[in-house]
Amino acid sequence: MSKLLMNLRHVPEDEADDVRAMLDAHKIGFYETRPSRWGISSGGIWIADAAEFPQAKRLMAEYQAKRQAQARAEYEAAKRDGTAETFWTVARAQPLRVLLTFLAILFLLGLVALPVVLLSR
Incomplete structure (x- = not known):
């Protein structure tokens, strides 16, 4: 087999x-x-x-x-x-990609924190 x-x-x-x-x-x-x-x-x-x-x-x-x-x-x-390749070389070469990734991370962290914020009221 x-x-x-x-x-x-x-x-x-x-x-x-x-x-x-x-x-x-x-x-x-x-x-x-x-x-x-x-x-x-x-x-x-x-x-x-x-x-x-x-x-x-x-x-x-x-x-x-x-x-x-x-x-x-x-x-x-x-x-x-x-x-x-380092973070800074990537950030200089592709700033839009790094910015969008950072914003996506912040958005996902906000979604994770949302139930805690809503339950604390």
């Missing part, structure tokens, strides 16, 4: 390509399901033979550890160079 190795929701295409190449290189049989048209299911990479699943899971853990180390190293390098 097939087993899901990787849910493809919010997965960058380069990461999915790397996983496909890794499975091909180790001759692990897999197939892929595509996302549904309306976004109900997100698609995934499935291991066709359940006996190969432990090996695929181990390879996936190694790959993710390597990718995590690479992403952290890139972020640390960006912090050292001063090119890492």
